[in-house]
Structures are given as C-alpha cells and as structure tokens.
Amino acid sequence: EIYTLSLHDALPISSWAKLMAGFWDPDKGSVNFGGQSLKNIPFSQLMQEISYVAQDNFLFDKTIMENIRMGKPDAKDEEIIEAAKAAQCHDFIMQLDRGYQTMAGDAGDKLSGGERQRITIARAMLKNSKVVILDEATAYTDPENESHIQTAINNLVKEKTLVVVAHRLSTIKNADEIIVLNEGKITARGRHEELCESSELYKSMWEKHVSSMDIA
Secondary structure (H helix, E strand, C coil), X not given: CCEEEECCCCCCHHHHHHHHCCCCXXXXXXXXXXXXXXXXXXXXXXXXXXXXEECCCCCCCCEXXXXXHCCCCCCCHHHHHHHHHHCCCHHHHHCCCCHHHCECCHHHCCCCHHHHHHHHHHHHHHHCCCEEEEECCCCCCCHHHHHHHHXXXXXXXXXXXXXXXXXXXXXXXXXXXXXXXXXXXXXXXXXXXXXXXXXXXXXXXXXXXXXXXXXX
C-alpha cells in the first residue's frame, strides 16, 4: 500500500484527501506515504510524487498554454498539446479566440467549470506524477462534461495510483477498491459488485445515484 492512515477522529471526506496530499498535518494520528510519515517528507519532494485535482481548481490569469505548462515548467508546446488532447480539452481550446494563447481570465472565469477541470487534469498529466488524488473532481459538472472528464481520468491514471474522493458514484464504479465512509468513519470496503451485496449504505447510495441519472 502506498498510503497508510491512522486517524483517531472522524473527518469530512475531503479532509482525508487534503491530509493525503500533505496540505494539512493531522492533530492526532499519522499519515504515511511509502512507509514514511508525511511529516518526514519535504513538501517539495512530496509534490513531485503527487498530483492533486480538486473540485474548485484555480487557473491563473495567464494563457491556457502557460496554465497547463505549470505541471512541467520545461515542457515543449507539443507535449502540452498532447496532454490537452488526452485530457479532452484540445477541441474546445482550439475554438477559443486565440487557441492556446487565450488568456484564462481571473481565476479562469472565462471558462466553464468543466473546462477548467479538464485543463487542470491536463496539467496533472503533464506533471506525470506516480499518485493522483481527485478530490470531488466531477462534483459540479454537467453530464456532458462529466463524460469528457471521465475519459480524461481514464487516460490520466495509466500506470499510476489513483485516489478518488467522490459522492457521484459513477466516478468510482470501476475502482479496484472502494472505501465507504459514514460520518467520517470507514463502514465498508471492496469492489462495486461486492459492496452492492454487503453494504446496505452503499447499495442505497448506488440506487439513488442510478435513479437520479434516470430522471436526468
């Protein structure tokens, strides 16, 4: 296992992700990465190993090209375009007034939430870290953008370890292991099919999710 967590208090689900990314230190217990406590790993070194994609991703008021290049400052333009294609954002970028040279605007406000998300995933692809943490990455996206983002995620995680925090269960259905949290505590773990059989909470959540998709 890459991560081991020993936390004594129940935590909101996104707090787990921030602890695993090293953004916070636990008040009690410990978070280990590769057998080492995160407290003993320099943050700069940890960031070389981890890409973190949140539901609200900040883009700088730079060009789209430069925003993606932040994942790998010495990347060539061709590498950035390849990452954008894999992240399902090349087509909409090319429809912008100046393509990759279009300014993202203050905090990326010239783009939709789903478009910002895909650019952030392109940045993570370019970074090519071993571990990717997706913290509610599809929380606010519409069905069309969710489909694009899911394809981008599938491209992103090849030969990587992916940790996904999600309430939208279609995002995690094919995961190798799903951990079910209730009020900050683990109540079940396993693959999707197993949990539908063994966890009443997960089964209920899945049925509600499928029902909401049918209504939409």
